[in-house]
Amino acid sequence: MMSDKKKMSAGAEELHESLQPGSFKYIWRHLSHDSGAVVGMLCIAAILIICVLSPYIFKYDYSKISMIDKNALPSKEHWFGCDELGRDIMVRVFYGARYTLSIGVLSTAISASVGVALGSIAGYFGGRFDSILMRALDILQAFPQLVLATLVSAVLGPGLDKCIIALAISGIPGFARMMRANILNVRGQEYIEAAKSIDCSTARIITKHVIPNAISPIIVSVCMGIASSGLNASALSFLGLGVQPPEPEWGAMLSSARNLIRQYPHMAIFPGLFIMITVISLNLIGDSLRDALDPKLKD
Amino acid sequence: MSTLIEVKNLKKYFRSPRGTVHAVDNVSFNIEEGKTLGLVGESGCGKSTLGRTIIHLLDPTDGQIFYRGEDVTHPDKAKLSELRHEMQIIFQDPYSSLNPRKTLKETIEEPLILSGKFTAPGALEAESTRIMDLVGIEKRLRMSYPHELDGGRRQRVGIARALALNPKLVVCDEPVSALDVSIQAQILNLLMDLQDEYKLTYLFVTHNLSVVRHISHNIVVMYLGQIVEMCPTDELFEHQYHPYSKALLSAVPTVDIHNQKERIIMKGEITSPIDPKPECRFAQRCPYACERCLHEIPLREIRPGHFVACDRCEEINGLE
Numbered sequence: 001m002m003s004d005k006k007k008m009s010a011g012a013e014e015l016h017e018s019l020q021p022g023s024f025k026y027i028w029r030h031l032s033h034d035s036g037a038v039v040g041m042l043c044i045a046a047i048l049i050i051c052v053l054s055p056y057i058f059k060y061d062y063s064k065i066s067m068i069d070k071n072a073l074p075s076k077e078h079w080f081g082c083d084e085l086g087r088d089i090m091v092r093v094f095y096g097a098r099y100t101l102s103i104g105v106l107s108t109a110i111s112a113s114v115g116v117a118l119g120s121i122a123g124y125f126g127g128r129f130d131s132i133l134m135r136a137l138d139i140l141q142a143f144p145q146l147v148l149a150t151l152v153s154a155v156l157g158p159g160l161d162k163c164i165i166a167l168a169i170s171g172i173p174g175f176a177r178m179m180r181a182n183i184l185n186v187r188g189q190e191y192i193e194a195a196k197s198i199d200c201s202t203a204r205i206i207t208k209h210v211i212p213n214a215i216s217p218i219i220v221s222v223c224m225g226i227a228s229s230g231l232n233a234s235a236l237s238f239l240g241l242g243v244q245p246p247e248p249e250w251g252a253m254l255s256s257a258r259n260l261i262r263q264y265p266h267m268a269i270f271p272g273l274f275i276m277i278t279v280i281s282l283n284l285i286g287d288s289l290r291d292a293l294d295p296k297l298k299d
Numbered sequence: 300m301s302t303l304i305e306v307k308n309l310k311k312y313f314r315s316p317r318g319t320v321h322a323v324d325n326v327s328f329n330i331e332e333g334k335t336l337g338l339v340g341e342s343g344c345g346k347s348t349l350g351r352t353i354i355h356l357l358d359p360t361d362g363q364i365f366y367r368g369e370d371v372t373h374p375d376k377a378k379l380s381e382l383r384h385e386m387q388i389i390f391q392d393p394y395s396s397l398n399p400r401k402t403l404k405e406t407i408e409e410p411l412i413l414s415g416k417f418t419a420p421g422a423l424e425a426e427s428t429r430i431m432d433l434v435g436i437e438k439r440l441r442m443s444y445p446h447e448l449d450g451g452r453r454q455r456v457g458i459a460r461a462l463a464l465n466p467k468l469v470v471c472d473e474p475v476s477a478l479d480v481s482i483q484a485q486i487l488n489l490l491m492d493l494q495d496e497y498k499l500t501y502l503f504v505t506h507n508l509s510v511v512r513h514i515s516h517n518i519v520v521m522y523l524g525q526i527v528e529m530c531p532t533d534e535l536f537e538h539q540y541h542p543y544s545k546a547l548l549s550a551v552p553t554v555d556i557h558n559q560k561e562r563i564i565m566k567g568e569i570t571s572p573i574d575p576k577p578e579c580r581f582a583q584r585c586p587y588a589c590e591r592c593l594h595e596i597p598l599r600e601i602r603p604g605h606f607v608a609c610d611r612c613e614e615i616n617g618l619e
Contacts, residue, residue: 189395189396190390190391190392190395190396191395191396191397191398193351193356193388193390193396194388194390194396194397194457194460195398195409196356197354197356197383197386197387197388197461198383198387198409198410198413198460198463198464199379199380199383199384199410199413199414200409200413204413209398212398212400213398213399213400
C-alpha cells in the first residue's frame, strides 16, 4: 500500500517536473488544449502544406494565361474562378501564400530580434545610449509604419528581398519601444537586486532574470506582427512596390482585382479571405501562446 | 566578540533634478559578530539605503566600510564577489523579491550554482533540500512558483536564498512588514533560531518598534539620513534622550488601557533631505528647538554605550 502510494506521488512529481512552464512540452500541451489555437494551427498548417505541394496537386500553372477563362466565375473546373487574364485564382492564392507568409515571418523575425536587442540594452543601461536610441526611434516612429515601409522600399526599389528589409526596418521601433518599457518595469523589481546580491553577472541577470520576465508580450506581438507585416506586404504589393507581377502575392492580387471588384468580386474575395484566415489564425496562436508562457495563468 | 562590520562616516547621496538628496549622511556604527542591530526610523529616512549601501548594492558616496577590520568601501571585482558570499539581504516584499518565472528550486539553487561549489552529481539537490528544510519549506513545494505560495512561505524562500551562500552578515530590510501578524512571529522566530545556529549577524531594518525590541541587541534610531540615538535595546526602551526617539516610542501602541502613555504629537513639516542646511534636521519639528540647534550636531556619548545627537539633551532630560 505504502510503496504504491510513494510510487504514485513520485510519478506525479516527475510529470510535474517535465511539464514545467517554459518547456516546449508544456507550451505544446497548452496550445493543443486551446481550441482557438488548434484551429489557427490547423489553418496555417493546411495553407503551408497546400502551398508547398501546389505544383503537384494543381493541374494549372499559376502564371498560365488562358483567354477562354478570362474573368471566369467559380466553377467545378476553377473552384475560385479565374482572374482578368484567365489564370486560376486557387492556384495563385496557394502559390502566393509562400510570398506573403515568408515576407511576414522573415521581416518580423528581423525586426523583433533587432528591436529586442536594442530595447533591452536601452532599457537596462539607460543613460546616453537610451536617449540617443529613443530619439532616433522617435524619428522613425513619426511616420506611420506603412508610410515608412513605403519610403524604404521606394528607396531600395521593388522586389521580395527589399520588401522584407523595408518591413523589417519599419517594425523595429515598435519592438524596441515595447521591450524597453517591459525592461524598465522588470528592472525596478526586487528580484533583480536579489540576483545582484547573489553575485549574478550582468549578462546573466539580463538573460536569466530580466528578459524572461519581459519577453512574453513580445512573443505575442511577434505572432500578431507576422500577421500585420503580411498585411503590410500585401499593401506594398498593392501599391506596386512589393512583389512584382506575375508573381501572385495576395496584396498584388487584390490590387489587380480592384478595378473589376463590382463585376467580378470573386477575384478580390479569395485572396482577401486568405489574408483574413491567416491573420486570425496567427492572432489565435499568439493569444494562446501568451497564456502558455505566463506561469501565473497555469491551468 | 569581535566587530564584524564597521561603518565610518558613511554617506550616500543621490543626484536629483532639484538638488542632491542626502539619503544617508555621516553615519557611523559597528555591529559585533552574532548580534543584531535594529535600525528604526520613519519611512524615507534612509534605513533601506543604508542597508543596501553596506552590502554594496549601492556605491557609497563617501565614508568607509570595514568588514572584519578590512576596508571594503570600494572593493574590486574579485573582492566584491567574495563579499557577496559573506553579506546577504532579505527583502521587504516577498511578492516582488522572487522571480515569478522561477520555481522555488531554481531560485534557491541559483546562488549555489553561481558559487560553483556544488558540481558533484546530486550535491546541488542535496544542498537545496537541506536549505529548504532549514527554513521550513515543504519538499513537495520545490517545483512550485512564487505566486502559488502565501506570503509567509515566500518570505521563507527569500530567507533560503539569502542563506544559501552561508553568509555572515544578513541585512533584513523590513522582512516582516508585508506579512500578517501571526506569520510575522513565525518568521522572526525563524530568523532568531537561524542566528543562534549559524552565529549570524543581522542588520535589521524596520519601522516596527515592537519587532525591533523582540529581535535586536542594539538599536540605531535614524532621522533623515542621520543617526539621532544609538544604544542597547533595553536602554532605549527605558530612557530615550533624543526628542525624536521620545516621540517615536510614544507612538508604540500599548494594550494596557489603564496605563496609557501620553502621546507626543509632532508638529511641523519634515525637513527636506535635498541639500539640507548644516543644522539639527529635527529642529523644524522639535518642541525644544532653539538657536543652539542651528549648527551641526555630532553624536555624543551621554552614558556608557548610549549615544545621542542632541545639544540640549541634558537640559531636556534633567541630567547633569
